[in-house]
Amino acid sequence: MRLTLLILVTAVGLMRVQATVRVVTTLSDLADLTEQIGGDRVKVDYIVRGDQNPHFVEVKPSYMIRLKSADVFLMIGMELELWAPQIIDGSRNSSLEAVDLSKGIEKLEVPGKLDASQGDVHRYGNPHYWLDPRNIRPMSEEIIAALAQVSPSDEQYFRARTDVYLKRLDGKIAEWEATMKPFRGRKIVTFHKSWTYFANWLGLVVADEVEPKPGIAPTPGHTAELIQLVHTGDIKAVVVEPYYDTSAPEQIARSTNAKVLRLPTSVGGVDAAKDYISMMDYNIAMLANALK
Numbered sequence: 001m002r003l004t005l006l007i008l009v010t011a012v013g014l015m016r017v018q019a020t021v022r023v024v025t026t027l028s029d030l031a032d033l034t035e036q037i038g039g040d041r042v043k044v045d046y047i048v049r050g051d052q053n054p055h056f057v058e059v060k061p062s063y064m065i066r067l068k069s070a071d072v073f074l075m076i077g078m079e080l081e082l083w084a085p086q087i088i089d090g091s092r093n094s095s096l097e098a099v100d101l102s103k104g105i106e107k108l109e110v111p112g113k114l115d116a117s118q119g120d121v122h123r124y125g126n127p128h129y130w131l132d133p134r135n136i137r138p139m140s141e142e143i144i145a146a147l148a149q150v151s152p153s154d155e156q157y158f159r160a161r162t163d164v165y166l167k168r169l170d171g172k173i174a175e176w177e178a179t180m181k182p183f184r185g186r187k188i189v190t191f192h193k194s195w196t197y198f199a200n201w202l203g204l205v206v207a208d209e210v211e212p213k214p215g216i217a218p219t220p221g222h223t224a225e226l227i228q229l230v231h232t233g234d235i236k237a238v239v240v241e242p243y244y245d246t247s248a249p250e251q252i253a254r255s256t257n258a259k260v261l262r263l264p265t266s267v268g269g270v271d272a273a274k275d276y277i278s279m280m281d282y283n284i285a286m287l288a289n290a291l292k
């Protein structure tokens, strides 16, 4: 009898140690951040690969199955993931905690109510805020709150790990800012408006996008205008996310002094982007090299 009780107590004890918060994220960057915060007390999976366009994801039943057994679903929000509600509904998981991480973010490019000329995407403002590393702090707060809701006794553990990570990130931010300081005020062209927050952080100027409007494919007329702009504006870099076609950017580069830079916007977008910090290391090094 006593032995049975002992086994039972031990088993319950083991279960407690092995209790994990099951998290699914939309982006690979959010999966990396959640692992940094949650350590061995989370099990994390994500939906969009780093070399996939996060705006347009084909909804698959397997995504719904993944969400069915999850506790927490983390999203960038601001309608970046227009496809996410369909997966949430399809999962039929009534206890799922779906969290929009944009809550504490100072949002850029929020259109006025009557401004319908902004293109097809981003009517709640520009959602690409995770590429400003200073936004990782408010995002982390939301993630801690979401994880602690499922596992309140681990809140201090999550917080301690976050402090260590953010301290390391602060060191990297200072390093990245120092590398990019000579290039403040310099102009770049980007394919999509993915780099608004990144450019704002570093004092770079996005002179124009290869897309005539967000979500709209390049047109010969707009590309011709860009060639003129790159020429006269002494622009040295055309930044292209890994999931866009490079023909229009390459056409611009051929007619000017600019280089096409394939820069990842998410972990896994290029081989060097193993996690968020190494992704930013890569982007900063590539840009600094192109602008010098």
Ligand SMILES: [Zn+2]
Pocket (backbone or CB within 6 Å): 055, 121, 122, 127, 128, 192, 193, 194, 214
């Ligand atoms: Zn976008």
